Amino acid sequence: MSIDKSLLDEVALSEEEYALIVERLGREPTHVELGMFGSLWSEHCGYKHSKPLLGLLPTTAPHIRVKAGEENAGVVDIGDGLAIVMKMESHNHPSAIEPFQGAATGVGGIVRDIFAMGARPIALLNSLRFGPLTEPHNRYLFGGVVGGIGSYGNCLGIPDVAGEIYFSPAYTQNPLVNAMCVGIVETGKLLKATASGVGNLLMLVGADTGRDGLHGASGLASRTFGDEKELRSAVQVGNPFLEKSLLEACLELAQTDYIVGLQDLGAAGLTSAAVECAGKAGTGIEIDVLRVPRRETGMTPYEVMLSESQERMLVIVKKGYEDKVRALFGRWDLHSDIIGIVTDDGLARIKEGDKAVAEAPVALLTRPPMYRLPGVRPAWLDAEFDLASLPDIAPESAADVLVRLLASPTIASKEWVYRQYDHMVWTNTVIPPGGDGALLRVRGSKKGIALASDGNGRYCYLDPYEGGAIAVAEAARNVVCTGATPLAITDCLNYGNPEKPEVYYQLEEGIRGMAEACRILGTPVISGNVSLYNETAGEPIYPTPVVGMLGLMDDVDRRCTMGFKKEGDLALLLGNLSNHVSSLSGSEYLEMVHNKVAGRPQIDLDLEQGLQRCCLAAIRQGLLSSAHDCSDGGLAVALAECCIAGNIGVKVDSRPGSRLDAFLFGEAQSRIIVSVTPQNRKKLEALASEHGVTMKMLGSVGGDSLALGREFSVPVSRVAQAWKGGLAAALR
Numbered sequence: 179m180s181i182d183k184s185l186l187d188e189v190a191l192s193e194e195e196y197a198l199i200v201e202r203l204g205r206e207p208t209h210v211e212l213g214m215f216g217s218l219w220s221e222h223c224g225y226k227h228s229k230p231l232l233g234l235l236p237t238t239a240p241h242i243r244v245k246a247g248e249e250n251a252g253v254v255d256i257g258d259g260l261a262i263v264m265k266m267e268s269h270n271h272p273s274a275i276e277p278f279q280g281a282a283t284g285v286g287g288i289v290r291d292i293f294a295m296g297a298r299p300i301a302l303l304n305s306l307r308f309g310p311l312t313e314p315h316n317r318y319l320f321g322g323v324v325g326g327i328g329s330y331g332n333c334l335g336i337p338d339v340a341g342e343i344y345f346s347p348a349y350t351q352n353p354l355v356n357a358m359c360v361g362i363v364e365t366g367k368l369l370k371a372t373a374s375g376v377g378n379l380l381m382l383v384g385a386d387t388g389r390d391g392l393h394g395a396s397g398l399a400s401r402t403f404g405d406e407k408e409l410r411s412a413v414q415v416g417n418p419f420l421e422k423s424l425l426e427a428c429l430e431l432a433q434t435d436y437i438v439g440l441q442d443l444g445a446a447g448l449t450s451a452a453v454e455c456a457g458k459a460g461t462g463i464e465i466d467v468l469r470v471p472r473r474e475t476g477m478t479p480y481e482v483m484l485s486e487s488q489e490r491m492l493v494i495v496k497k498g499y500e501d502k503v504r505a506l507f508g509r510w511d512l513h514s515d516i517i518g519i520v521t522d523d524g525l526a527r528i529k530e531g532d533k534a535v536a537e538a539p540v541a542l543l544t545r546p547p548m549y550r551l552p553g554v555r556p557a558w559l560d561a562e563f564d565l566a567s568l569p570d571i572a573p574e575s576a577a578d579v580l581v582r583l584l585a586s587p588t589i590a591s592k593e594w595v596y597r598q599y600d601h602m603v604w605t606n607t608v609i610p611p612g613g614d615g616a617l618l619r620v621r622g623s624k625k626g627i628a629l630a631s632d633g634n635g636r637y638c639y640l641d642p643y644e645g646g647a648i649a650v651a652e653a654a655r656n657v658v659c660t661g662a663t664p665l666a667i668t669d670c671l672n673y674g675n676p677e678k679p680e681v682y683y684q685l686e687e688g689i690r691g692m693a694e695a696c697r698i699l700g701t702p703v704i705s706g707n708v709s710l711y712n713e714t715a716g717e718p719i720y721p722t723p724v725v726g727m728l729g730l731m732d733d734v735d736r737r738c739t740m741g742f743k744k745e746g747d748l749a750l751l752l753g754n755l756s757n758h759v760s761s762l763s764g765s766e767y768l769e770m771v772h773n774k775v776a777g778r779p780q781i782d783l784d785l786e787q788g789l790q791r792c793c794l795a796a797i798r799q800g801l802l803s804s805a806h807d808c809s810d811g812g813l814a815v816a817l818a819e820c821c822i823a824g825n826i827g828v829k830v831d832s833r834p835g836s837r838l839d840a841f842l843f844g845e846a847q848s849r850i851i852v853s854v855t856p857q858n859r860k861k862l863e864a865l866a867s868e869h870g871v872t873m874k875m876l877g878s879v880g881g882d883s884l885a886l887g888r889e890f891s892v893p894v895s896r897v898a899q900a901w902k903g904g905l906a907a908a909l910r
Contacts, residue, residue, distance in 0.1 A: 181206075188393065189216020195547065202542050210480050210528055210536040214543060216393075217446035217484060218453060221710050224546035227676040228708040231550075231686050234693045235703040241665060241730055242704055243365065248458070250291040250371055250442070251361075252704025254666050260620065261365045262627060263297035266305075266358040266668040266726045268709035271769075273355040276413040281355050282330040283488050288359040289334060290442030291502055294491065296369035296432035297361030300606065301618055302331050302599075304341040304357050305631045305670070305724040309350030311587055311908040316345075319353050327357070332427065333418035337607055338599035339616035340629050345587045346634060348583055351714035355705075356670040358631060358726040362620070369432055371441040373455035373463055373520050376800025377497045378438055380452060380463060380518035383507050384424050384490040386473035390414050391447065391486025420489045420512075427510035428491060436503050439540035447485045451492040452518070453526050453737060457544040464527040465518035467535075479535045483528060494520065508615040516781035534607050537611040551676070553683030559641070563776040565759045571771075571839040577890040579771065580814050581900045583843065588772055589811045590904025608734050613808050613823070614659040615727070620732050626737065628662030628729035634703070634810075635720030635780040637762040642684040644779050646691030646723050648847055651786045652809055654699050658790045659805040659850060661738045661797040662729030664699060669706040669725050674718025676710050684721040685710075698783040700791070701727065738797045740806035741823030744878040747803050747853040749817070749828050752866060753789040754782070754848040755874050757835035761844025766811050781847040785871070789848050792869035801858045808849035814842040816851050817876075818897045827881035827894050832874060838889065 181196055189212060191199075199215050200206055207215060217223055225232070237246040243253040243261055251265035271283025285302065292299045304327055309316040330337045336359070373380070402491040431437060439459075441451045448465070456463045467482040477485075493514075495503050499517060507514045521527070526543055528536035571579060582591055595612040608626060609617035615630035632653035638645030654664040671688065674681040696702060712719045731737065742749070762768050763777025796802050804824070808816040821827055834841030854862055866873040885891035 183795050185212065188287060189213055190220055191216050192387050198547060203538060210483060211538050213480050213484050214449045214538070216847055217449050218543045219546035222445050225449055225708055226546045227549050227551070227710060228671065228685065230548050231311055233441045234689050236693060236696050237702050237704065239519045239702045242702055246704050250294045252666065252668055253368065254704060254728060255365060256625065259365055260621060261363055262728060263292050263295050263361040263363055264358065264668050264726065264728060265291050265705040266670045266724065267707040268354065268670050268672060269355045269357060270672065270709050270712055272413045274353055277319045278326040278411055279415055281323040281326030283414040284355055284357045284417045285327055285330040286418065286421050286488050287442070287444045288357045289336065289421065289425065290444065290491065292359045292361035293428050294369065294371060294440050294442045295363065296367050296429070297363035298429055299336045299359050299361045300604065301360040301629060302336050302338040302358065303629055303631050303726060304338070305342065305633060306343045307349040307354035307722060308343055308345050309347055313350065316350060317909060323353065323355055323769050324595050324598060330375060330416060330418045332600045334422050337601045337603050337604050338596065339607055339618065340611055340631060341599050342631055343592055343595065344635065344708060346635065346720065348720040351717065352712045352719045354662060354672050354719065354722060354781055358668060360629060367432060369440045372439040372459045373452070373461055373494045374438050374459040375496065376461065376520055376522040377494045378520045379497060379500055379516050380465065380520070381493040381495050381503060381514050382470060382490060382517045383493055383512055385417065385420055385487055386471045387482055387485045388473045388487045389477065389481055389485060392481060392484055413821055414486050414488050416488045419630055423510045423512055424489055424491060426514055427507050429505055430694065431503065434580065436499040437493055437495050441492045443490040443492060445486065447483065447487070449483045451542055453543050455492065455494060456526065456540045462521035462523045462525040462527065462540055463518055464521050464529065465530045466531065468531050469515055469517040471513060471515055479528060479530045479564045495802050551682045551723060552679060553686050554679035555683055556680040565762050565777055568772055570837045573838060573889040576842060577892040578837060580818065580892065581897060583766060583770060583811045583815055584818055584897055584901040585904030585907065586766060587905050587908045588766060589815060591902045592905065593902065594905045608737060609660055609739060613740050614656040615661070615729065617660050617731070617734065617737055624733045624735065626662065626731040626734035628657035628660045628731060629727065630656035630725045631724060632656060633722055633724035635722040636775055638684065638688055638721040638723065639775065640764045641778055642687035642721055643691035644781055646688035647695040647783060648779060648781050649700065649723050650692050650695035650699065650727045651781055651783065651847065652807065653725040654701060655672040655807045655850065657727050657729030657792050659740065659807050660729065661736055661794065662731040663794060664701045664727055664729045666704045666728050667696065667701050667725050669703060671708045672712055672719060672722040672724065673710050674713040681718060687721050688721055695783055696837065698787055736798060736800070738802055738805045739823070740820055741804055742822055742828060742853050742879045743803040745826065747879040748859055749851065749853050749876040749879055751874045751876055752792060752850045752852055752871055754785060754846045755872050756846050757837065757841045757844065759837055759840050761840050761846035765843060765845040767839065767843035786848045788869045788871050789850060792866050792871045793850050796862055796865055801854055801862050803853040805854065806851045808851055809845065812843040812845050819850060824899045825894065826879060826887065827883045828877055828879050829881060829885045830877040831887065832876045833887065
């Protein structure tokens, strides 16, 4: 047995994996089969390094309707015969090469995952990471990604309501572009991606097939970048107007009884869509590639099966209903073709007319080898750094440091970004982008759903376990601050090369931390994506698990927002009151002022649980005027954001502990700043005591400055100018 190593490299298969394919097939694979195995056994499709670890995550609860990983997206029952469908996915590698199209097609792909289940997409979120904007190439990537997201989402008419953006040198060569979509569906009308029913027909609808996206799954998303690789052809090109027609047509089709399954063509194109649908049903499929409409001449069966051309759906049509389905698509000006049939032999048989070019068992194609590797704890995790050895901040410079932090791209307002997105289309958006979490009303009821995305790569770099737990906790805290109960998460796990023991350790510990937080906070993982091999020239990104959180509110009129409301209200801190120097671990302040990423981030999940329950109860009882998660930048930044949002000042009487920097800019977890009327203070104290949560008086709302005792007083207008203009200034 011999194989050209360059062919294996093209499909990202190892020699050992090729030998396993030959052994299981009983022969050497054909060229088309090799491409199909490479795609379906890739990390992107097969999850061969991550699936053994994903089993650590809690995935069940009474309100979860679909087992995680079994369908295109997760499903949460919200009552009244309705369910929320949601998923998050990455488009990191394509966006590093072609930022506009990479991000745009990332949006298109995640939207198709939602309407493939019969759900109408109602919201988009995104989580983005870039290198410092001081570098021209990073500014190019940033502008292209934001433009691609806005262009595609706006054309589809889906509001982009929330997200987060971080900047760090760790992402200079590998930006992260994680897209999340949320849809709504009647629980009895969910569709599945299954090719059941022998004799039923495989119909391809949407765009013609081209050569774009070849090896996107096996090459672009399943190995590290190399300077010698030209991967531009692996980036797909999107057409959002065609996708809009496809979306509406498929939702109309979902109301009929013409079909048994629906699946989008994403990674690995027709190969993944058809073979995985057959795998779920325990059937086989036969496809004739000559029946696949093409927009380029001379395409080979290999190219047809592996093309990742966008805006295509595979429909499993009940035999005898093909004319009705074709007529429905025709009304939407969509071209559709019967390209194959469901069989009973368990084989994926690919033909070019009368010639068979591939014939392999579906079960073999969909069951790649799984790797459970021994992780090695990275040496830097045991390196000691004494945070107390750093000089404390001088009181006279505290205001300037606060202004610098507020203007830093990671903390500054992201209005420059989200004003390019239409976040009010459909008029369901009750709390728009810019707060802790977005809130959308559920039409026809008083209910609302809250949405947030969170993750901090610095924390995960310093402690993968604690960082994973913090990502879940902060996402939940953000929806809690709106008044919604956290229900479930979708995630995207962004890491480097898992074949490196240190990276595998980060991945495993990150998942363990997330799992523990999900168990304690009652937020199972219902869907997600793993994006590995995020590194260039041997340099990985920070381990960056991103969490998309869904919360539910019974009455949107009882929502809460982050801005201080009125003169005379009391500002209080709920939760962790520690001002220890350890709170500077992994903080924005530590990196900006001291140029260090050091320390050990920590979270007490039992305290977090009590804090969230206390805050929710207080909002439901109408005790709070405002609530705001205290996170990046610490207490001073959070207070400034409350002042900016409410256009009113605050006088903080609370005194710092031994260090001013830790008091102002430490990023201790499990803290929420709230404001209440003086009359409600005692009621809140009683509620906090009931939930085992400490409460501290910070000061009083009023005036036009953010004042901290004698240490500093800075006008709200100054902090607002820095915060609102920081990102735009960094792009100039």
